[in-house]
Structure formats: structure tokens, C-alpha cells
Amino acid sequence: MQAPHKEHLYKLLVIGDLGVGKTSIIKRYVHQNFSSHYRATIGVDFALKVLHWDPETVVRLQLWDIAGQERFGNMTRVYYREAMGAFVVFDVTRPATFEAVTKWKSDLDSKLTLPNGKPVSAVLLANKCDQGKDVLMNNGLKMDQFCKEHGFVGWFETSAK
Numbered sequence: 001m002q003a004p005h006k007e008h009l010y011k012l013l014v015i016g017d018l019g020v021g022k023t024s025i026i027k028r029y030v031h032q033n034f035s036s037h038y039r040a041t042i043g044v045d046f047a048l049k050v051l052h053w054d055p056e057t058v059v060r061l062q063l064w065d066i067a068g069q070e071r072f073g074n075m076t077r078v079y080y081r082e083a084m085g086a087f088v089v090f091d092v093t094r095p096a097t098f099e100a101v102t103k104w105k106s107d108l109d110s111k112l113t114l115p116n117g118k119p120v121s122a123v124l125l126a127n128k129c130d131q132g133k134d135v136l137m138n139n140g141l142k143m144d145q146f147c148k149e150h151g152f153v154g155w156f157e158t159s160a161k
């Protein structure tokens with residue numbers, strides 16, 4: 001097989017409050033597994049997802065799993081540097097984590113802009129949708145409106161389970 005000609009490396013952030021499932025979403029995406037055991041991330045963790053985009057192109061996604069407790073620290077500026085996009089995660093079973101979404105988004109926008117001066121693309125993830133608490137999710141239109149108002153490119157219901 002011929003070696004790919006093009007390689008792209010993108011740094012993506014995964015942020016959101018404590019225990020919303022950031023590490024679990026990454027684990028599911030990169031390693032296809034899930035653990036119900038909770039171990040808080042300290043600082044930041046990394047994972048790499050390699051996508052064979054087409055026969056000539058390899059895309060490497062460097063996923064930065066930032067600890068929920070970092071919103072109260074000063075390190076996020078350092079972690080955010082040179083990211084191309086972000087996932088902001090909340091837990092559908094805990095409304096307070098949804099309220100924190102706007103705080104994470106403004107932390108992101110105040111500390112990071114793309115070289116062209118625009119904010120980085122951010123996607124909102126409504127995680128733990130397997131828990132059946134779809135109070136927010138029954139309201140797709142409201143979520144669309146929320147994304148528009150707060151500058152998210154879109155939102156998805158997710159489950160890492």
C-alpha cells in the first residue's frame with residue numbers, strides 16, 4: 001500500500017464540569033470501551049485518534065481531556081493554546097452542569113481565538129442520554145436556539161456507555 005501523501009494534525013479540546021463524562025466519551029471514541037468507575041482527571045489527559053480519511057490522507061485528532069476542576073484554576077489558558085475546536089460537555093441528569101456550559105464557553109472564547117481572529121468552533125454534547133432524563137432533550141428547538149445564542153455550531157445527544 002502506498003504511504004499517504006497528506007497528514008493533518010488537529011488539537012481538539014474536551015471541556016465541561018466535573019464528572020460529565022469527558023474522559024468516558026474520549027475512551028469510547030478512541031478505545032471503544034466504557035468503565036462506570038469514576039476517577040477524576042487531574043489537570044489534563046491526552047488521547048490520539050487516527051482517521052484514515054481517504055487513501056491519501058491521514059487525520060490525527062489530538063484530544064485534550066481537561067479536568068472539570070480546571071474551570072476554577074488558571075491553567076486553561078495554557079491548555080487551550082492552538083486548539084482548532086472544542087467539545088463542551090454537560091450531563092443531562094444534572095442541570096447545574098448545563099448552566100456551567102456558558103461559563104466554559106466564555107472561558108474558552110476569552111482565552112483563545114483562531115489566527116483569523118474568529119472564535120474556535122465549539123460543539124455542545126448532552127451526555128449520559130442513556131439515563132432517560134431527557135428533560136432538556138425533549139426540547140430540540142430550545143437547544144438549537146441556545147446554540148445560536150451562545151455561538152455553538154451544533155449539539156448532539158451522546159452516551160459513552
Ligand SMILES: Nc1nc2c(ncn2[C@@H]2O[C@H](COP(=O)(O)OP(=O)(O)OP(=O)(O)O)[C@@H](O)[C@H]2O)c(=O)[nH]1
Binds near residue numbers: 035037
Ligand atoms: N450512564 C452513563 N454514565 C456515564 C456516561 N459517561 C460517563 N459516565 C460516568 O460518569 C462518571 C464520570 O465520568 P468521567 O468520564 O470520568 O467524567 P469527566 O467529565 O472526565 O470528569 P472529570 O475528570 O472530573 O472532569 C463515571 O462514573 C462514568 O462511568 C454516560 O454516557 N452514561
